[in-house]
Amino acid sequence: MNFLEKRIREDGIVKEGNVLKVDSFLNHQMDIRLFKQMGQEWKRRFADAPINKILTIEASGIGIAAVASEYFDVPVVFAKKSKSINIEGEMYTAEVESFTHKCRNQVIVSKKFLGPEDHVLIIDDFLANGCALQGLISIVQQAGASLEGIGIAVEKGFQQGGRVIRNLGYRLESLAIVESMDAQTGEIVFREQDENQAGEKIL
């Protein structure tokens, strides 16, 4: 078990309907020391990639991406959720379906901040069905930028998002992949990750 899996076991709460609440340390209250560990680990996994920009999406990706970026020493751009129509062609846009809020959002990134010269690492807190991530990838494509990889904190391995992204050939590094969870017992099973990938392994 790595540091994040351990923390999820300790402080994550499994709810009916395959809901995993990690709001005490990840996406409402934020444990910045933990975010630093996550940043270090992504830097270790993407050490060979020429990343010059991090892209994330509001709201809960922002804190993680901001702290993680210190290990890459690059700026962060966050995609904004917007209901307004794109004006003057100044924005890359993508449609994103939200599982939690059961609505469709348009996400936008200003063309000023992403272009063909960029080598992008996408960072987000959660990967489940993958809609938000697909929107971010679409924006990277529209910009003509190179997508160097994707760093996710918690992936729900039993939903399709991660598999689709890996099938498409993208380099996806999820720090914790939940294989299954049980709301009755609270048990959480993680996918075994390559030993070499688990620098902060806790024995």
Added chain:
Amino acid sequence: MNFLEKRIREDGIVKEGNVLKVDSFLNHQMDIRLFKQMGQEWKRRFADAPINKILTIEASGIGIAAVASEYFDVPVVFAKKSKSINIEGEMYTAEVESFTHKCRNQVIVSKKFLGPEDHVLIIDDFLANGCALQGLISIVQQAGASLEGIGIAVEKGFQQGGRVIRNLGYRLESLAIVESMDAQTGEIVFREQDENQAGEKIL
């Protein structure tokens, strides 16, 4: 001029209608090195305050608060914008009027993450009419927590938000206070700040 005023002069764009665009380094693309300087400066200004939690509001406050919190070594809680009705009394709620988006939002913070034992520093990117800040202060009050102070990156000194908050006796530290700006010439005038307050003065 301190480091932030200098950066606003260099990269901020004044638009008609008293709009100051700082999206290239503050609230769309985020310059994390700058955020670190801001965190250091707030830590210097609030060195004597027993802060154990930082409170901010999605979306653009989150990155600044997350990076700044490293200098305080405390967790960050961000208030979420929500259209849904508060359920089961688990949340502190406040109504916030958005100048930019011209709509009313409910902001919520889980009662789990803020209580009478907390000594709170509020951090946000902008202070103009002060609606978002008033909502956050209301949430601190509802929690029975102590408000140790408020750290703002850019205050529009010609709008009422800052004056109201100072009149109410709160300790408000804005790193840059714009007294006036001119969309024709692009000129930005900052309020003179106490020399002793400007550790990073650029001569």
